Amino acid sequence: MTDLLGQVHAAAGPYLESLATRPVQDRDALKLLTSLGGPLPAAGEDPARVIERLLAVGTAAGTTSSGPRFFHFVTGGVTPAALAADWAAALLDQNAFSKISSPFAHEAETVALSWLRELFGLPSSWGGALVGSATFANFTSLGCATSWWGFQHGVDTAEDGLAELPRMPVLSSGYVHASARKALQMLGHGRNSVTVCARDGVGRVDLALMRHHLTSLRGAPAVIIANAGEVNAGDFDPIAELADLAEEFGCWLHVDGAFGLFAALSPRTAGLVTGIDRADSIAADGHKWLNVPYESGFALVKDPSRLGAAFGMPGAAYLPGAGDPAAGYALTGPESSRRARSLPIWATLAAYGKEGHRAMVEKHLDLAQRLAGLVDAAPDIERLAEVPLCIVCFRAAPPGVNDLDAFNRRLGAALLEDGRVYAGTTVYDGKVALRPAIVNWRTTESDIDFFVDVIRQLIQDLR
Ligand SMILES: *Cc1c(COP(=O)(O)O)cnc(C)c1O
Numbered sequence: 001m002t003d004l005l006g007q008v009h010a011a012a013g014p015y016l017e018s019l020a021t022r023p024v025q026d027r028d029a030l031k032l033l034t035s036l037g038g039p040l041p042a043a044g045e046d047p048a049r050v051i052e053r054l055l056a057v058g059t060a061a062g063t064t065s066s067g068p069r070f071f072h073f074v075t076g077g078v079t080p081a082a083l084a085a086d087w088a089a090a091l092l093d094q095n096a097f098s099k100i101s102s103p104f105a106h107e108a109e110t111v112a113l114s115w116l117r118e119l120f121g122l123p124s125s126w127g128g129a130l131v132g133s134a135t136f137a138n139f140t141s142l143g144c145a146t147s148w149w150g151f152q153h154g155v156d157t158a159e160d161g162l163a164e165l166p167r168m169p170v171l172s173s174g175y176v177h178a179s180a181r182k183a184l185q186m187l188g189h190g191r192n193s194v195t196v197c198a199r200d201g202v203g204r205v206d207l208a209l210m211r212h213h214l215t216s217l218r219g220a221p222a223v224i225i226a227n228a229g230e231v232n233a234g235d236f237d238p239i240a241e242l243a244d245l246a247e248e249f250g251c252w253l254h255v256d257g258a259f260g261l262f263a264a265l266s267p268r269t270a271g272l273v274t275g276i277d278r279a280d281s282i283a284a285d286g287h288k289w290l291n292v293p294y295e296s297g298f299a300l301v302k303d304p305s306r307l308g309a310a311f312g313m314p315g316a317a318y319l320p321g322a323g324d325p326a327a328g329y330a331l332t333g334p335e336s337s338r339r340a341r342s343l344p345i346w347a348t349l350a351a352y353g354k355e356g357h358r359a360m361v362e363k364h365l366d367l368a369q370r371l372a373g374l375v376d377a378a379p380d381i382e383r384l385a386e387v388p389l390c391i392v393c394f395r396a397a398p399p400g401v402n403d404l405d406a407f408n409r410r411l412g413a414a415l416l417e418d419g420r421v422y423a424g425t426t427v428y429d430g431k432v433a434l435r436p437a438i439v440n441w442r443t444t445e446s447d448i449d450f451f452v453d454v455i456r457q458l459i460q461d462l463r
Contacts, residue, residue: 004051011055019067019442025419029060065422066293068443069451071436072422074231074259074288074391078344079441082292085347094340096130098320098328102340106328109342115349116298119357120264122277127304129311129333130286130341132295134258135179137283140299140311140334142183144281145223145252147310152221158310162188169222170194171210173237174203175230177256194225201429202385203230205237207245214249223252228273229260232428232435234368234389236260240275247278255279258297259439262289263389265354265361272388281306289361289390289439292344299333307332364390364438367448371436374452380459381452384428393426395433396459405432407462414458421451 035057064070066077078086096105113128129140149168150157157165170184170193181191195213199206214222226242229235239255246253255261255276261284263269264276276282279302286296301307312322312331320326330336349357372387375394382397395408409432412425423436436451 004047007048007051007055011059015059019064022064022067023419024064024067024070024422025416026060027417027419032057032061066440066442068440068447069421070440071438071451072424074285074437074439076285076288076291077440077442078293079291079348079352081351082290082344082348085343086293088347089340089343092340092343096328096338096340096342097330097336098326100320100326101328101337105340105342108340108346109329112342112345112349113298113300116345117300119349119354120261120276120282120300122282122300125304126300126302127307127332128298128300129307129329130345131297131299131333131335132341133179133287133297134177134256134283134285135182135297136334137258137285137297137299138177138180138254138256139183139186140307141254141281141283141301142180142187142223143310143334144299144301144306145254146187146189148252148280148306149221149223151309156309158312166220168193169213169217169220170225171197171213171222171251172225173205173227174198175205175227175235175237176225177227177231177258179258180225180254180256202232202235204235205242207238207241210242210245214245214251217249219250221250221252223254226253226255226279227260228255228257228276229263229389231437232391232426232433233385233393234260234387234391234437235385236263236272236388238275239273240278243275243278246280252281253279255282257282258285259288259437260389262357262361265358266365268362268365269389286341286345289364290345290348290357291360291439291441292348296341296345298345304332360441363441364443367438367443367445368392370445371438371448371452374449378452378456380456384431384433390439391435391437393428393433393435395431396455398459398463401463408432408434410462411455411458414462415455418454418458421447421454423451 065075094102094105099106131137168189174196184193185191197206197210224242224246226237226239263272282300286292287294311333315321368387368390371392375381375383380398381394383394385393396411401407423434426435
C-alpha cells in the first residue's frame with residue numbers, strides 16, 4: 001500500500017510546481033477522459049498500474065481550479081497544511097459520526113468549530129456543524145429555522161413534517177443565492193417560498209417592502225435570509241438593518257456568508273458584516289476563502305439546541321441516542337457517517353492562525369482593487385459595480401460593438417475555450433458581464449495582470 005501512496009506523492013511535487021503556470025484547462029488533454037471508461041473489469045488490474053493511469057489522466061486533464069488563475073465561480077485553493085491534513089484524513093479514515101466511532105475526529109471537530117467562531121468573532125456559546133458545502137450549510141441552517149418555525153406553531157417538524165402547517169414565509173433581497181432556494185426545496189418548502197424584496201435590477205434590498213410583507217403576516221413567524229457577499233459583485237445586504245426587522249417581527253435571521261463571512265477578518269471590510277452576531281444562523285464555505293480542499297462548509301447556529309432538534313436521529317438500538325454522552329456530531333447535523341473533514345480546517349488554522357488568514361484576505365482585497373484599476377484603465381472594458389470585497393464585475397465594451405450582451409457571451413465562451421485563465425459570465429443589472437472572484441492564496445499581481453492581458457487579447461480577436 002505504501003508504494004501506491006508513494007506514486008501519489010511522486011506525482012504531487014511536479015503537479016504542485018506546475019500550478020503557477022499551467023493552463024486552467026488543457027482542452028486537448030480532455031480526449032484522455034475516454035480511457036477512464038470501458039466495461040467494469042472482471043478480475044481487476046495491478047493497483048500500481050491503476051493509480052498510474054489515474055494520475056496520468058488526472059494531472060493532464062484535471063481542471064487547475066486550485067491554481068492561481070481560476071477566477072470562475074468562487075473557488076479557493078488549498079493551503080499546504082490543509083492539503084497535508086486532507087491526506088491525513090484519508091489515511092486515518094476516521095468516522096466522525098460519534099465519540100465512539102472516533103474520539104479523535106470528534107475532538108478535532110470541536111476545536112475546529114470553536115476556532116472558526118473565534119476567527120469570525122462569534123460567541124463561544126454558538127453551536128455548529130461541519131458539512132460538505134455552503135449549500136449544505138444553508139440546508140442545515142434553514143433546517144434549524146424550519147424546526148424553530150414549526151415550534152412557533154406548536155408542531156415538531158422533525159417528528160411530524162410540514163403537512164399540518166401553512167407555508168413558511170421566507171424573505172430576502174434579490175441577492176438570495178440559488179443554493180438557499182435549493183435548500184428550501186430540499187426541506188420541502190419549495191424554492192418559490194422566497195419573497196424577494198428588491199428595489200432595483202441589481203437586487204438590492206427594499207427594506208420598506210420587506211417591512212410591508214412582514215406586517216401583512218400579522219405576527220406569523222417568518223425567516224429572513226440576509227446575504228453577506230452576493231456572487232455578481234460581492235455586495236452585502238445591510239445585516240444590522242435586517243437584524244432590526246427580524247427582532248421587531250420575531251423572525252429567524254439566517255445569513256448566507258459562503259465567502260462574504262470572511263470580510264470579518266479584516267478591519268478594512270469588517271463593517272460589511274456589522275450585526276452578523278445578531279443572526280440565528282450563518283452558512284459559509286471552507287473550500288472557498290478558507291482555502292481547504294473540497295468538500296468543506298460549515299453552519300454556525302446561535303442556539304446549539306436547534307441543531308439537535310432538527311437533525312437528531314430516531315433511536316436505533318445499536319446507536320448512541322441524543323442524551324448519550326457518547327453521541328456526537330451525527331446527531332447535530334444532516335449527515336451520519338462522515339470523514340474527518342475537520343482536519344484540514346484544524347490544520348490550516350493551526351498553521352497560519354488568525355493573522356495569516358487576515359493577511360490572505362487582505363491580499364485578495366488588494367488584488368481585487370488592482371484588477372478594478374486595470375479594468376478602469378482599459379478603453380475596451382467597462383466596470384459595472386463597486387468592488388467592496390473580492391469580485392470585480394465588468395464587461396467588454398469595445399467601441400463600435402452594438403450588441404454588447406452578445407459580444408460578452410462570446411467573450412465568456414472564448415475565455416473558457418482558450419483555457420489559460422477562467423472566469424464566468426453573469427447578468428448584472430440586465431447586462432451580460434464577467435465576474436472574476438479572487439480567493440486563492442496562490443494568486444499574485446502578475447496573475448491578475450495576465451488575466452487582463454488575456455481578456456483584452458480575446459476582445460481584439462472577437463471584434
Ligand atoms: C458558493 C455559494 C454558495 C454555495 O456553496 P457550495 O459550496 O457551492 O455549495 C452559497 N451561497 C453563496 C453566496 C455562494 O457564493
